Amino acid sequence: MVSRTIVITGASDGIGAAAARKLARDGHRLVVVGRSPDKTAAVAESLGGHALSADFADLNSVRNLASEILQRFPRIDVLANNAGAIFGRERQVTRDGHEMTFQVNYLAPFLLTRLLTDRLLESRGTVINTSSTANRFGRVDLDDLEHEKDYGPFRAYAAAKLEQILFAGEFDRRHRSHGATATAFHPGLVGSGFLNGHGALARAAYRSPLRRLAATPDTGARTLVYLAEGIPVKDYETGRYYRRSKVARPNRQAYDGVLALRLWNRTIALLGR
16 A cells, blocks of 8 residues: 555544554554644654644634645645534634634635645645534525524534535535545544533533444544545545445535535635635
8 A cells, every 4th residue: 555645633532543543554644633732742643643733713723734734744645624523502703703613613624625725636635524424414504604593503513514525525526637536424423532522512412322322433433544545536436425434325415516616615705715
């Protein structure tokens, strides 16, 4: 297997860290990104990778992350947008003026990918978005992307995970003929720090009987590893949504190419570029 340079966000614990460990054992060069510098450094040191920190609730932090990646790594074979969170009952707004769930789960990964797109094209790289089966309960409303009218923690999270699938599909349509591809996947309900650390709703799920049904981070990471190590187009179909390393059925809005294009353009406008 040819060694690849793989950037994984949200890799200080959970499926991100599990995937990074497996990919490092397979001989790949890992760039581990997390919000906590100490936790991220510890994961990177344990697998001989490189640690970078960023806070996706701050878009300037994302811009700085992209700049550092471009300065330090001449190629990017895989960008795994794995960072994500579900937040509390009250709607929160970031310092950038965006609803927190929308920014952390969708807008920040979109910005990072946008800033790294030229490097991904040069490398003939692939983008992998960690979505969720929650996408099937989401709805993208272009007139209320930031849930000013109908905020609820799960509603906002489900919509953001659907937006990640639309984003992957549109990126793939735009860039596949030029060598860069994208997919999205559902890792399963994973018993990790994600459930334990982000708001009352997540903590309640973590402490409930659902926890006993949760997969381990290693199990949840399998599809991410499969997509990161496979050859896009040859080994798997790009622009699709995967579960257990197979194409799965997402929310019906995920198939709407016009919606994907309009969401893409609206996102560019929100980011100011």
